Amino acid sequence: MKKLLLLISIFVLISVIVNSQSFIENAPEGFDLPQTEVLAGKIDTIVYESNTVGTTRNALLYTPPCFNFENQCPVLYLFHGIGGDEFEWYVNGSPNLIFDNLIAEGKMNPMIVVLPNGRAMKNDRAEGNIFERDKVEAFSTFEQDLLNDLIPHIEANYPVIKERKYRAIAGLSMGGGQALNFGLGNTNQFAWVGGFSSAPNTKEPNELIPNPSKINEDLELLYIS
Template identity: 70%
Template sequence: MNKSIALALGLILSVVFIPAQTFDKMAPQGFDVERKESPHGKIDTITYESKTVGTQRRALVYTPPGFKKKIQYPVLYLLHGIGGDEKEWFRNGTPQIILDNLYAQGKLTPMIVVLPNGRAMKDDRAIGDIMSKDKVEAFATFEKDLLNDLIPFIEKKYPVKKERENRAIAGLSMGGGQTLNFGLENIDKFAWVGGFSSAPNTKESQELLPEPTKANELKLLWISCGDQDRLMPFSRRTSDYLAQNNIPHIFYVEPGGHDFKVWKNDLYLFSQLLFKNIDQQAISAQLRSE
C-alpha cells in the first residue's frame, strides 16, 4: 500500500476510534487530587438580585485556567442536593480540582461553571427540617430564579455565549430532579442535560416530556445512578420512557450508592462530553460494555 494512502487511512481511523477508546468508564485514581504543578481555575462568590425571591442570593462561579475576559465561554449550571447549598459541590465534590486536572490533560472544552443555591427562598440555608413543605417547594421555585434572575446576571457579568447550544445544566439527587424537570421543560434554553441520581422530585415521565420527540433537539441527555442507590427507580423510569420513544440518551448505571463518590465520577465523565460533537449511542454502548 502506498505510504501516503496508509498514513491518510491511519489518520481517519484515529479520528473515528480514539475518542471512544480514551473515554473512561470510571475516573482514574487521583482524578480528584490537587496537582500543584497544574494551572488552576478560580472560584468566586457572587451575589445577584433575585426578583423571584425578593432578596439578594449567592452562587459560586468557577472560571477555567487561563480565563480571559475577551473570550466567550459556554456555561454549566451545576446543582446540589436537598441537604446542601451553593457550597455543597465545592466542599464535598471538589469540582474545581476535578476540572483543573481534566484541563491539564486537554480533555475539556473551556467553560464557566455556576454553582447556585437551588433552594429559592429568603432563608435559603440548609438548616432545620430540610424536608419541610416550604423548603421542598423552594426547589421548584428555583426554576424561575434560575431562568429569570441568575442566568441573565451571569450573562451580563461574565463573557458567556448565550445560545442554548452553549448552556448546560446538571445536578445530583434533588438537583438531579431539578435538572431533568427544568432542562426538559426548557429545551429552548438548555442543550445539555445531566441528572445524577435524580430524587423523587423528578416529575412523572409524561409530565416531564409530554412531547418526547422534542428531546431530539438536545445535544446530550445524560442519566446516571449508582447500582446500590435506592433512588434508582426514578432514573430508570425516565430512561425507560425515553427508550420507549426512541429518544437518544445515555443511561449509565455505575458502582456505588447515593454519595459523592458516585457524583464526582459523574462530573468527571459528563464534563468531558460537554460542548463537543458527540455520538450518544456510541458512548452509551461503551458505558454498558463489560
C-alpha cells in the same frame, strides 16, 4: 460524589459527540488532587439580585485557568442535593481541581461553572427540618429564579456564550430532579441535561417529555445515571 463529578465533567465536554456508552468503574488516581504544572482556575462567591425571591442571593462560580473577559465560554449550571447549598459540591467534591485537571489533559473545554443555591427562598440555608413543605417547594421555585434572575445576571456580567447549544444544566439528587425538570421543560434554554441519582421531585414522564421526538431534536445530550 467525586465519581459523579467526573461523570459531570465528561458530560459537559461540549466539543465531543457521544456515539456510544462507556462505563467508568474507578476514577483515575489523583483526578481530584492538585497536579504539578496544572494551571488553577478560581472559585468565587457571586451575589445576584433575585426578583423571584425578593432578595439578593449567593452562588459560587468557577472560572477556568487563563480566564479573561475577552474569550467567551460555555456554561454549566450545577445543582446540589436537598441537604446542601451552594457550597456542597465545592466542599465535598473538589470540582475546581477536577475541572482544572481535565482541562489540562484536553478532556474538557474551558468553561464557566455556576454552583447556585437551589432552595429559592429568603432563608435558603440547609438548617432545621429540610423536608418542611416550604423548603421543598423552594426547589421548584428555583426554576424561575434560575431563568429570570441568575442566568441573566451571569450573561450580563461574564463572557458566557448566550446560545442554548453552549448552556448545560445538571444536578445530584434533588438537584438532579431540578435539572431534568428545568432542562427538559426548557429545551429552548438548555441543550445539555444531566440527572444524577435524581430525587422523586422529577415530574412524570408524560408531563416531562410529552414529545420525545422534539426532545431528541433539541438536545445535544441527555445523561441519566
